[in-house]
Amino acid sequence: MSDSHKVNILMVDDQPAKLLSYEAILANLDAHLIKARSGREGLELLLKHDVAVVLLDVSMPEINGFEMADMMRQHPRFQKTAILFISAVRMSDLDRIKGYQSGAVDYISVPVVPDVLRAKVSVFVELHRKSRELEHLNRELETRVEQRTRQLQESENLLRERADLLELASEAILVRDLAGVLTYWNAGAEALYGWERSEVLGNPVHEILCTEFPVEVTSSESTLVNLGRWDGNLVQKTRDGREIIVASRQVFKKEVGSILEINRDITAQIRAEEALRQTERLAAMGRVAGIIAHEINNPLEAITNAFYLLRNHPSLDEEARYYAQLGEAELARVGHITKQTLGFYRESQHPVNVPIAGILDDVLQLQGRQLQTSRITLDKKYFTDGEIRGFPVELRQVFLNLISNAIQSMPHGGYLRIRMGTRWNELNGRTDLCISVCDTGVGIRPEHAKHLFEPFFTTKSTKGTGLGLWISKGIIQKYDGNIHFRSIVFNGKHITSFRVIVPGGGPALKSLDTTHHAIADETARASLGYA
C-alpha cells in the first residue's frame, strides 16, 4: 500500500513513555502514528491531518481526555472521528464513555493489553478506510451523475435545436404511420397546405390532402416498405381547394413503423416548364406549317386546275360531271383548310388602313345563310368603325374564325352578340380597340379552356382542324394585341365570349347610323379585293 493510502493514528498522552509504548504496539499496523503530549497539541494536529483514530488518555492535566473529546465533537469535521479512550477502570468513566451516543467510541482499560489495543485500533482503522472508500465512491458517483446530467442536457438542447430547424424549414415535413395517420406536422406543412397542426394530427393524411399518386397507392407504399424509401411527385389539394404539385421524399422507419415525409411545392416550377414547352411547341408548329404549306399548296393548285378543266369538259355526261363537281367541292374544302391553317401570309408588303367594321360585316354577310338556317338572332353594335393599320385578309380570317365558331356552337338557334368599341388602356396609356363576339351556344368546358389556343385542339369532333383559334391568336399577337375568352353559365345558359383587343383604336366615333355602315361596308369590300 502506498504512503498516501496510509491512515493516521493520533495518540494523545501526557506521558511520553506511554506514547512510546503505544507506538511500539501499533508499529505493525501500517499507519502513520502521530504523537501529541497534550489535548491542545492533539487538537492542533487533528486540524493538520486526516486522522482515522484518536487514541486518547482520559487523565491528562489541563485538558483531559473527555474535555478534548467534547471539543472534537463540537467540530463538524471531527464528529465522526473514532476515539479510543484509555482509562483506569472507574465506573464514572465508563458511564461517561457510554454517553457518547454517536460516533465511533470505545475504551480500553489500563493496563493496556497490546493485542487488545491493536485489535480495537485496527477495527477503527478498517472502519475509517471503508468509509473513506465509500466517500470516494460516492464522489465518483456524483461526478458521473453530474456528467450524465450534462450529457442529457446537451442532447436535449440538440433535440430542441433540431425541432426548431424542422419548424424553420419551408418544406412540409410530416410523420405518419402506414395507415397514413399523422403524428407530426411542421410549420412548413401548415403554411403549404393551410391545415393547422391541431386539425390534422391523428387523421389520415391522404384523405385530407386528396393525394393523387403517379402510380397505384399500394405499389408506392410497398416500395416504401420494402426499399425503405420512395421519391416522386404527388398532386395534392390545399385547404382552400387549390391543386398543388409536390416533390415528395418518404422514408420508412421499420423499427417504429412510421413514415417520414418531406414535400416541396413545385407547382410554380412545373407550370413554368409547361409554359416553356408550350411556347416551344407553338414555334415548332409554326415552322412545320411553313414547310408543309409549300409542299401542299403546289400540288393542290395543280389538282384544283385539273378538276376545273375536267368539270367543264364537253365530253362529260351529266353523271360524270356530277362526280367531277363532288371532287371539286371536296377539293375546295382542302383548299379552305390549307388556307386557314397553312396559308396565313401577309397579302401585301405594306399595311393599309383596315376598318374592322367592314370586315365584320363582310364576314356576317358570308355567314348570313348559316345565321338564318340555324335561327340565330344577331345583335351587333359598333361604337367605332375600328380602323387600324394592317392586312385585311388575315384580320378577316380572325373574325371569320370567331364568328363561325360561335355560329357552329348554336346549331339549334341562339343569340349572337357583336360589339366593337374603344377602351382607354391605363397600363400603357393608349387606346385599344375591343371587339367581342358572344354566343349562347354549347359553351366551353373548363378543362378545355387552357388548351383552347393550342394547335390541333378542337371540340368539334368531326369538323374543324383545331388550328383556327391558334392561328387567330398568332395573327392578333402580331398586332401586339390579344384574344381573351370567358365562358359562364347564366340562367342555365352557357354564354361564351371572345374578346379581341388590338392597340390603336383611334378616336371613338359617335354611334354610327346604318347609312354609315353601308358606306363602311363598301370601303371594306373594296379594300378586301385582291387587285
Added chain:
Amino acid sequence: MHNPSILCVDDEELPLTLRKLVLEKQGYRVISARSAQDAMRFLYGHPVDLVLTDQVMPGGAGSELARSIKERWPHLPVILISGLNEIPPDAMYANLFISKVEGLAALCATIAALLSARCSL
C-alpha cells in the same frame, strides 16, 4: 381585237400545263416557259400582255425574273404566284404577289383586273 396573251413560267411541268389549260379556257392565249432564262429569251422576240411566274424555281426565282422584265419593259404586268407563306423580300418588282391557296377564282380576277387596268392606260 386579239385575245390577251400571257406568258406562264414554272419549272414544274404538270402544274404549268394545267395552269396554261385553265387560262386558255378563260380565253387567253398562253405561252409557257420552264425557267426564268427561257422566259426572258422568249420575251425579246415576242411581246405579251402579262407574265405569270412561279416564285420558287431553280436557276432564277420569279421575283428576280420580275426585276429583269421591269428593267427592260417597265409597263409589262408581272404576277408572282407561290405556295409559300412568306412573301419574298424582293417581291416589289412584280405588280402583285398572290398565294396559290387563294385559288383559281382569285387568280383569274387578279389577272383580269391587271389587264383591264393596263388597257385603260
